[in-house]
Amino acid sequence: MEFWQLKDLLVILLSAAVVLIPIVGLTARFTLGPLIDKFAKGRSAQIDSVAGELGALRFEVDGLREDIRELETQIRRLQDTSKFDRQLKG
DSSP states (O other): OOOOHHHHHHHHHHHHHHHHHHHHHHHHHHHHHHHHHHHHHHHHHHHHHHHHHHHHHHHHHHHHHHHHHHHHHOOOOOOOOHHHHHHHHH
């Protein structure tokens, strides 16, 4: 290939790229845009669902912690009562 042929080929390729790149970009924007929006909405709904579940789990864990505190208090009372009974018998 001669130099003038390479030059002509390069001019044709660059001209095509200048025209085709924006066309491909706009086509991708309008075809992929709705899909990306749906994906983002679905992801947002999933995150909201996980946040709601997390709040429910935190509430449940707090209730279980309170139950543990109450059981520990009852155990201490039973230990004190048992100790007192042994002292009375002893």
